[in-house]
Amino acid sequence: MKGIEPKKTFLALPLEKQKRIIETAASEFAERGFKGASLNSIVEKVGIAKGSLYQYFHDKQHLFLYVFDYGIRLAKGALKEIESKEISIFEQIRYSIFAGFRFVKKHPLIYQIYLKILFEDKVPFRKKLIGTLRFYSHKYLLPLLKRAKERGEIRPDVDLEMAAFMLDAMMEKMLQAYTLSYIDSIGLYKADDKTINRLVDAWIDILKKGLANGGID
Amino acid sequence: MKGIEPKKTFLALPLEKQKRIIETAASEFAERGFKGASLNSIVEKVGIAKGSLYQYFHDKQHLFLYVFDYGIRLAKGALKEIESKEISIFEQIRYSIFAGFRFVKKHPLIYQIYLKILFEDKVPFRKKLIGTLRFYSHKYLLPLLKRAKERGEIRPDVDLEMAAFMLDAMMEKMLQAYTLSYIDSIGLYKADDKTINRLVDAWIDILKKGLANGGID
Amino acid sequence: MKGIEPKKTFLALPLEKQKRIIETAASEFAERGFKGASLNSIVEKVGIAKGSLYQYFHDKQHLFLYVFDYGIRLAKGALKEIESKEISIFEQIRYSIFAGFRFVKKHPLIYQIYLKILFEDKVPFRKKLIGTLRFYSHKYLLPLLKRAKERGEIRPDVDLEMAAFMLDAMMEKMLQAYTLSYIDSIGLYKADDKTINRLVDAWIDILKKGLANGGID
Amino acid sequence: MKGIEPKKTFLALPLEKQKRIIETAASEFAERGFKGASLNSIVEKVGIAKGSLYQYFHDKQHLFLYVFDYGIRLAKGALKEIESKEISIFEQIRYSIFAGFRFVKKHPLIYQIYLKILFEDKVPFRKKLIGTLRFYSHKYLLPLLKRAKERGEIRPDVDLEMAAFMLDAMMEKMLQAYTLSYIDSIGLYKADDKTINRLVDAWIDILKKGLANGGID
């Protein structure tokens, strides 16, 4: 992605300070969205002067993009490993979901920012951002499913694109439920770890029945 | 729900004027989100004085909540009819989805507000909103599924809460795909009417295989 | 000139208050130029809230243009009467100069603003402004000279455009000298009223010798 | 002039570097005026650190004054040669004008700064600048005219101070017309080279008639 470089002043900062700034900013964006976030509030929390932030980032948008990009890099790493595992498609899906869970547990703000931006109109670069980060997207799921079909794990008459859409929907929803419950304990679905496990198992079960060759594998 | 009552002055207004105010506000909130929406802009479009708005609603948040509540009431109405239809659970689901489509087509702003607000702002505010919407999967879908199980349309070992969650996720994602493509042609999945139809068909098909008694049809 | 209307809120103000605002703004623009003028400073001097100024004028530029236009209207009036007087061209010139003097004495800030703007690049509308207000410009002087030539007051071989340019230069310089000395008593040319009178007389004298038919009238 | 000395560190710099700094600063001041000029922008263009500029000059104002003074010295040099020429006063004037033209063509920024500053900012600042420039009409023109009168080239009854003022005004206006048309084609008087030549000729002609001994040539 272009135009997300911070000024070199920022990169010259002690890593500890860089991190403090990014995480404070992430927390502000996560809580208030792009428009709502206040640079005033960020500098105050970090404990630097207003002008300093502008030594580090060209403007609010650049700061946001950098924080977001930082999140993207973290997220991409989290899913990489699974693709190559020699396990059935259903196991891959299960792993992916739990990789997602681990990710939002470790970096809750990043996913929150993603959720915030998803439907905020006036983030000028919204389309680009959404395209960049769909946690379990076509790009990730469809190849997985195709290979599974070739291996005979999925019935030949299954509409793979449909299946990818369905998986995406489910996985993202689960992530949302997990995140929300994790972050502010709204507990929409009483989504504690135990319940989540049960949901995932039940879902994989239905999936198998719906997609797998020969039904109950 | 508490705190969403407008002042009495608003309810004393001619219905036509009430409607004009709500719909203008809805359009502003849909376009700019809660924080971004400008009361200035609303009163200007409606053609009333700024002070008047404060005669009708205590503050911006109250106005927003009332508009949102208004949307909820519309949505509930749209689903009422289906519950009573004497058709299989899978047909009910199909009907529900298309009812949703018709709804967002008829009241695009309402759904947009919902999307905007889904992850916006401070927790207590959001909690109230989302809590309201759980009605869909728990109060609407779960009873539907329970009755279907009783009628033997669904395998006895299916985890109904899980299934409700799954249906909810799918329907919401479809609505999102439909709405987004409808509203600003982001078209994450190129979800034109034809594609949507195909998705729904394929999905109902998988659902049947996953949930229905008799397994692989 | 377009786009110089203040908001109606401003026009609804008591005339006394309108005047106080315009004159305070004029004084600020005169002292600091367009870029340098501070709205903060203006509202503080006037004793109104920062937001109020924005109820009156769309932005800094609109405020400036209004103040400037207000000056233009004053200036145009000051020169109108002379054109029609039944006196020799040299008397008309003398009258014009003193009309200018009276004007800058009465409205010193207006002329100062004009001088400020003359060479300030970043006033976006600079070209238009300069075109609008050249105190003794071609548009004003050339017709005067043409009629004088027709009446035989000026030698037929005089290049009128050149003469207009020359008159313009002289008159404007005199105005500047007068203004500067009047405003901050720099006294570039010890340009007190007496000296100014002597300068004007001597100059008209040279002019007659240079331009008039038959030399010494 | 007091207060325009740079710090010793600046004078210790290689001449080439001094020049680069002054000319870059001149270009910035010319383009944006005193208030508008950004030290950030200057140091960036020159390629030195911001702190360094403060090693060389006490502050922004000192830098500006030094740049301006540098221009004055250049201008004085340009006029030196003419004074000693053994030609009639009218020829000297003609030469002076064209010397001025050549100067603004060679150092357009210097003259622009002069124009910018002419009426800018607080009085004491300006007083210093304009005082400096009076040298032209009083220290340069007046002696020229006195000698011409002694040589009998000018009528004995001519008010020389007045004449100096007049010449000054004309020459400045011509320079302005020339510069403005040269710099940004505002072309108040469409003052292209040809027109300028015609203006100068016509003007010298009128001057002769107005000032010269023997009157109507």
Add this chain to the structure above:
DNA sequence: TATGAATGAGAATTCATTCAT
């Protein structure tokens, strides 16, 4: 009850100046 002018806190951003290295 309706109005809309007034308010002032708060937004993002700029920039001359300082100072530790």
Add this chain to the structure above:
DNA sequence: TATGAATGAATTCTCATTCAT
């Protein structure tokens, strides 16, 4: 001597909210 990061006051402008009429 040279550096450039840090500062914070100042800039223009927005907007929810109040309140006198």
